[in-house]
Amino acid sequence: xxxxxxxxxxxxxxxxxxxxxxxxxxxxxxxxxxxxxxxxxxxxx
Amino acid sequence: xxxxxxxxxxxxxxxxxxxxxxxxxxxxxxxxxxxxxxxxxxxxxxxxxxxxxxxxxxxxxxxxxxxxxxxxxxxxxxxxxxxxxxxxxxxxxxxxxxxxxxxxxxxxxxxxxxxxxxxxxxxxxxxxxxxxxxxxxxxxxxxxxxxxxxxxxxxxxxxxxxxxxxxxxxxxxxxxxxxxxxxxxxxxxxxxxxxxxxxxxxxxxxxxxxxxxxxxxxxxxxxxxxxxxxxxxxxxxxxxxxxxxxxxxxxxxxxxxxxxxxxxxxxxxxxxxxxxxxxxxxxxxxxxxxxxxxxxxxxxxxxxxxxxxxxxxxxxxxxxxxxxxxxxxxxxxxxxxxxxxxxxxxxxxxxxxx
Amino acid sequence: xxxxxxxxxxxxxxxxxxxxxxxxxxxxxxxxxxxxxxxxxxxxxxxxxxxxxxxxxxxxxxxxxxxxxxxxxxxxxxxxxxxxxxxxxxxxxxxxxxxxxxxxxxxxxxxxxxxxxxxxxxxxxxxxxxxxxxxxxxxxxxxxxxxxxxxxxxxxxxxxxxxxxxxxxxxxxxxxxxxxxxxxxxxxxxxxxxxxxxxxxxxxxxxxxxxxxxxxxxxxxxxxxxxxxxxxxxxxxxxxxxxxxxxxxxxxxxxxxxxxxxxxxxxxxxxxxxxxxxxxxxxxxxxxxxxxxxxxxxxxxxxxxxxxxxxxxxxxxxxxxxxxxxxxxxxxxxxxxxxxxxxxxxxxxxxxxxxxxxxxxxxxxxxxxxxxxxxxxxxxxxxxxxxxxxxxx
Numbered sequence: 001x002x003x004x005x006x007x008x009x010x011x012x013x014x015x016x017x018x019x020x021x022x023x024x025x026x027x028x029x030x031x032x033x034x035x036x037x038x039x040x041x042x043x044x045x
Numbered sequence: 046x047x048x049x050x051x052x053x054x055x056x057x058x059x060x061x062x063x064x065x066x067x068x069x070x071x072x073x074x075x076x077x078x079x080x081x082x083x084x085x086x087x088x089x090x091x092x093x094x095x096x097x098x099x100x101x102x103x104x105x106x107x108x109x110x111x112x113x114x115x116x117x118x119x120x121x122x123x124x125x126x127x128x129x130x131x132x133x134x135x136x137x138x139x140x141x142x143x144x145x146x147x148x149x150x151x152x153x154x155x156x157x158x159x160x161x162x163x164x165x166x167x168x169x170x171x172x173x174x175x176x177x178x179x180x181x182x183x184x185x186x187x188x189x190x191x192x193x194x195x196x197x198x199x200x201x202x203x204x205x206x207x208x209x210x211x212x213x214x215x216x217x218x219x220x221x222x223x224x225x226x227x228x229x230x231x232x233x234x235x236x237x238x239x240x241x242x243x244x245x246x247x248x249x250x251x252x253x254x255x256x257x258x259x260x261x262x263x264x265x266x267x268x269x270x271x272x273x274x275x276x277x278x279x280x281x282x283x284x285x286x287x288x289x290x291x292x293x294x295x296x297x298x299x300x301x302x303x304x305x306x307x308x309x310x311x312x313x314x315x316x317x318x319x320x321x322x323x324x325x326x327x328x329x330x331x332x333x334x335x336x337x338x339x340x341x342x343x344x345x346x347x348x349x350x351x352x353x354x355x356x357x358x359x360x361x362x363x364x365x366x367x368x369x370x371x372x373x374x375x376x377x378x379x380x381x382x383x384x385x386x387x388x389x390x391x392x393x394x395x396x397x398x399x
Numbered sequence: 400x401x402x403x404x405x406x407x408x409x410x411x412x413x414x415x416x417x418x419x420x421x422x423x424x425x426x427x428x429x430x431x432x433x434x435x436x437x438x439x440x441x442x443x444x445x446x447x448x449x450x451x452x453x454x455x456x457x458x459x460x461x462x463x464x465x466x467x468x469x470x471x472x473x474x475x476x477x478x479x480x481x482x483x484x485x486x487x488x489x490x491x492x493x494x495x496x497x498x499x500x501x502x503x504x505x506x507x508x509x510x511x512x513x514x515x516x517x518x519x520x521x522x523x524x525x526x527x528x529x530x531x532x533x534x535x536x537x538x539x540x541x542x543x544x545x546x547x548x549x550x551x552x553x554x555x556x557x558x559x560x561x562x563x564x565x566x567x568x569x570x571x572x573x574x575x576x577x578x579x580x581x582x583x584x585x586x587x588x589x590x591x592x593x594x595x596x597x598x599x600x601x602x603x604x605x606x607x608x609x610x611x612x613x614x615x616x617x618x619x620x621x622x623x624x625x626x627x628x629x630x631x632x633x634x635x636x637x638x639x640x641x642x643x644x645x646x647x648x649x650x651x652x653x654x655x656x657x658x659x660x661x662x663x664x665x666x667x668x669x670x671x672x673x674x675x676x677x678x679x680x681x682x683x684x685x686x687x688x689x690x691x692x693x694x695x696x697x698x699x700x701x702x703x704x705x706x707x708x709x710x711x712x713x714x715x716x717x718x719x720x721x722x723x724x725x726x727x728x729x730x731x732x733x734x735x736x737x738x739x740x741x742x743x744x745x746x747x748x749x750x751x752x753x754x755x756x757x758x759x760x761x762x763x764x765x766x767x768x769x770x771x772x773x774x775x776x777x778x779x780x781x782x783x784x785x786x787x788x789x790x791x792x
Contacts, residue, residue, distance in 0.1 A: 007082045008176050009162050009277075009304045010528065017311060017527035021536075024315045028576070031322050035572055131448065168594055170520040170532035188524050191512020193451035194531050198594040205448040206512070208441035214512040297597045297743070307530050310590035310609045314533055314583055321579040325479055329571060332481030 081161040085180035086226060087248035087280035088235060089255055090154055092292060093265055094242035097124065097138055097152035104237030105136045105156075108222060127293070130156065131205040135219040136234060144291040151285070153292040154234070154243070156219035157182065157203050158272060159280035164303035165195035165204060173216075180248065180280040181221035189215060200276055200298040221280070248280055255284055277302035421765050428762025431755050435509055443755040450741055450750035457736030459506035459760055461588055462729045463499055464538075465612070468620030469627070470496020470545055471574075471581040476657070478574045485653060487646035490552060490780045491631060492624050494771065497545040500538065502767045509759060530590045537584035544577050556778040586613040592735055600739035602681050602690040605672040608735075614665045619728040621658040622701075625651060625721035635775050640782035652709055655717040658724065659705035666698045686742065693734060697727025 006012040103118035105111070112133045116123055124140035136156035145151045163182045166174035171188040174195065191214055196204050205217035222232035230236070235243040244251060252273055259266045271283035275298050283294060290296045435443045446453050473492035476482045508514040516523075521539070526532045547566060554563040566573075589612030596604055605611065628647050632639070639647075673679065681687045701724040708717035741749055775781060 007079055007178070009077070009079045009302050010166055010176060012077065012079060013167075013304050013308065013311075013528045014172070018525065020315050021525075021527055024318045027318060028579075032572065035326075129448065164594060166528075168526075168529050168531060168591075170526040170529040170535055171524045172526040172529075173524075188516075188519055189513065190516040190519050192510075192531065193446075193512070194529070194591070194594075196448055196451035197598075200595075200597050202449050202598075206451060207439075208444070208446060209439050210512075211437055211439035211442075214439065295597060295743075299596060301596075303594060304528060306593045306596065307528075307590055309606070310530060310587065310593060311528070311533065313609070314587070317582055318579060321582060322575055325475075325575045325578055329479045329575075332479070335481065336483075 079162075081248075081278065082176070082178040082180070084247055084249075085178060085280065086221075086245065087159070087180055087251050087282060088221070088232065089244040089246070089251040089282045089284065091242050091244070091258070091284045092151055092153050093284065093286045094240045095138070095152040095154065096240055096242075097121070097140055097150070098239065099123075099138055100237040100239060101154055101234035101243065102136060102138060104233040105219075106134075108225065108233035109135060109220070111135065124150075129205070130203060130217060130219070132207045132209065132217055134205070135217065139293060141292045144287050146286055151287060151292050153283075153285075153294070155203070155293070156234075156281070157221070158201065159219075159221050160276055160303070161278040161280065162276065162302040162304055164198040164200060164276065167304045167307070168194040168198040170194070177223065179223065179226050181223040181226065182280075183220070183223055184216060184218060186215040191215075198303065201295060248278075248282070251282055255282060258284060274300045276300065421769060424762055424765045427758055428765070431759050431762065432509075434755070435759065440510075440512065443753060443759065445750055445753040445756070447748075447750065449744060449748055450737075452736060453750055454737070454752035454756045454760065455506055455510045457733045458729065459510075459763065460503055461732035461736055463503045463506065464585065464588060465616045465619040465728050465732060466623045466725060467496045467499025467503070468581060468585060468616040469624040470499075470548070470620070471577045472617055472620035473624055474548065474574045475578045478571055479578070482653060485646050485650045487640075487643040487781075487783075488624060488628065488650050490549075491627065491775070492620075493545060493548050494552070494774060494780055495623070495627055497542075497549045498767050498771055500542045500545060502763055503538070504542065506760070506763055530587050530593070534584050534587045534591065537580045537587065541577065541580040541584065544573055544580060548573050548577065552774070552778040552780055555784040581616070582613060585616040586610065588612050589735075592740075595740070598741055598743070599735065600681075600686050600742040601676060601678050602673065602686060603735050603739040605676060607668065607672050607675075610668060611665070611672065614661065614668060615728060615731060618658060618661045618665055618724060621654050621661065622721040622724035622728070625654050625658070625718060626725050629718040629721070631775070631781070634772075635781060638775060638781045642783055643781045648714075651714050651717050652712065655705045655709045655720070658721070659702050659709065662698055662702035662705065662724070666694060666702060669694050669698065686739065689734070689738070693727070693730060697723070697730055701727060 006015070099118045106113070106118070114134070127139050128134075128137040130137065136154060138152050138154045141151045141153065143150070159180060159182045161176070163174055163176055166172075166176060166182060170192065171190055173185045173189050175183050175185075177183050191206075193206055193216075195216060196202065196206060203218065207214035207217060222230070222234075225232060231245050235245040244254065246254070252270060255270045255273075259268055259270075265286055266284055267286065267288065269285075269289070271285065271289050271294055272279040272281055277300060283289065285292060285294075288296070431443055440446060444453060444455075469492040473485070474489050477485050477489050508517065511517060520526060520529075520532050520535050547569070551563050551566045554560075554566065586609035589608035589610075592599055592604070592608055593606065628650065632647065636644075673682075682691065701720045704716060704720040704723070707713070708720060737750065737752075
């Protein structure tokens with residue numbers, strides 16, 4: 001085994017971007033629920 | 046390890062990061078720098094040795110089972126024009142007339158440069174290109190959608206595309222004979238070169254060899270190894286006796302690793318996803334609040350107007366009532382007076398009669 | 400509704416000049432489509448390995464997406480930035496956006512080598528470092544958002560009340576998503592060219608290309624809404640209700656003002672871009688002259704004309720300026736993708752679009768226009784459905 005995890009910037013970014021995209025999708029989905037939680041008791045006016 | 050932590054790890058494992066968390070080894074540093082796979086292979090092309098025999102082209106054609114070209118490989122008339130890689134052609138040698146030190150021609154072989162940080166690999170949205178530890182950039186046609194962004198991104202426009210293939214076109218490029226390297230063999234072109242213009246070896250060693258040649262023959266070479274630093278390094282390296290732009294190797298490609306060119310824009314994407322909803326909700330809330338306040342103010346204005354009218358009306362009514370009462374009292378008084386007067390009158394009349 | 404369908408059919412029947420020309424274009428388009436999918440890209444395009452992206456990417460994708468920005472600019476303006484008086488303009492803008500993006504996706508099916516593999520980046524293998532992955536993901540998501548936003552019209556048309564009400568409740572959320580996704584992919588279309596610093600002329604290449612693309616897309620969206628409103632008014636004004644007509648009259652000045660401000664900002668950042676990279680010396684070259692034509696003639700001039708139109712309450716001037724700005728955006732996108740791209744190559748290696756490439760683009764636009772006509776003559780786009788008065792958000 002090599003002593004470091006990534007040998008190319010490309011590999012590093014593939015992993016970091018991959019995780020980031022998962023977080024982004026998660027945050028977009030949770031925004032829907034957050035929005036509902038925040039506004040569902042608003043009186044309609 | 047408590048349960049929540051295990052859960053978290055599971056989550057990261059799903060994202061393919063278990064190794065990243067489990068390995069404590071890498072010294073922490075905010076400076077991200079990568080030197081490529083240690084001991085990876087490359088090829089050194091010494092253009093001062095190339096005589097344009099096209100043996101490499103013939104060998105490439107054979108080992109890759111490519112279709113035979115119209116003109117045979119010993120036909121020198123192909124040098125009349127600048128050729129490039131295309132369907133069925135992974136490598137070509139071009140002749141650059143009158144650029145040599147003695148005014149003669151210079152030959153240069155052209156194929157994929159197998160970059161350390163390949164631009165084609167960075168832009169591919171199905172990750173069809175991988176830099177292998179052996180040095181070859183390997184292309185997987187089974188996932189290729191055919192968007193041709195790799196062709197656009199390559200600083201040398203080296204990959205070709207099968208535009209005339211209607212149903213299963215693929216990107217055309219040199220494989221650095223990856224399957225042969227895996228078997229311990231030399232790339233076809235290197236094996237075939239009779240002039241030792243092509244040297245296969247570990248990239249680090251090739252750079253030393255190239256430096257050595259430049260040092261020993263400063264009159265023969267210009268002091269630059271093309272591909273050592275170009276776009277942060279390529280596995281194919283070039284030596285030349287004439288400036289590289291004269292033999293078709295662009296001197297404008299820069300030294301920035303291609304992933305860095307879009308890293309900023311890519312990084313801004315999740316940031317926008319994080320910030321925009323908050324910002325836009327804020328703008329929306331401000332406007333909604335403004336509308337609400339405006340509506341409230343309007344309602345209040347209406348209320349005040351109504352109140353004022355009502356008060357005035359009430360006052361008028363009171364006035365009227367008072368007047369009415371006064372009149373009523375007067376009327377009663379009068380009526381009483383009248384009644385009394387009449388009673389008096391009646392009494393007086395009665396008295397008179399009596 | 401029933402009066403809508405009858406009014407849509409011109410009294411003379413189907414043989415109008417418009418229909419005849421459209422029919423001819425469609426026949427041509429079908430022939431070219433057959434050629435493209437049976438003989439390959441090489442049969443209908445002049446694309447080669449030096450210029451892998453030609454007219455379809457420059458015009459259909461880059462210009463098309465920019466001009467379809469009216470959907471997010473209008474809905475953001477009305478629902479988020481409080482310009483409620485333009486409410487009636489939202490639906491036509493969303494419809495054009497939805498059709499525009501659908502057109503882009505269909506155009507991509509022609510352009511990629513293996514169209515059936517278009518979902519591969521999501522389903523098979525993710526190239527997460529690719530700007531194009533980001534563009535693909537955002538366009539796919541945004542198309543969904545536009546579809547949901549637009550769906551209230553067909554739902555009302557078909558009388559499916561329950562779903563229509565749910566969609567109506569989600570308006571703000573969908574609008575926010577629309578703006579987020581549009582910001583991302585509009586800018587990323589510019590970011591795609593960041594990969595080619597040695598191929599794109601320095602006057603057009605800038606590390607701020609994503610910002611340029613995003614800001615100009617707002618100007619494009621605004622101008623497209625104005626441009627389209629004036630054209631729609633000519634042909635569909637019997638379908639327009641009082642609300643739309645009133646909003647449309649006010650919209651001209653509001654959007655004209657917004658367009659002027661955005662173009663002013665765009666002009667400023669373009670000049671700053673030249674300055675940051677110290678590219679002044681290129682202005683004296685041929686490419687420099689063309690660059691000046693672009694930013695003076697197609698950015699600064701419409702910026703001034705919009706302002707003039709707003710000051711003088713000159714509706715006609717604003718409408719013509721909108722058309723000019725739309726043209727300017729197309730010029731800009733074609734400059735980046737074709738004119739200034741591969742500027743270093745000798746002329747005989749450079750790309751000139753094949754007439755068949757342009758033919759297919761014209762065919763796709765014609766189909767989109769026909770679909771637009773089909774929809775606005777039937778569904779509540781330019782008028783409010785009596786059962787579904789637009790509630791406040």
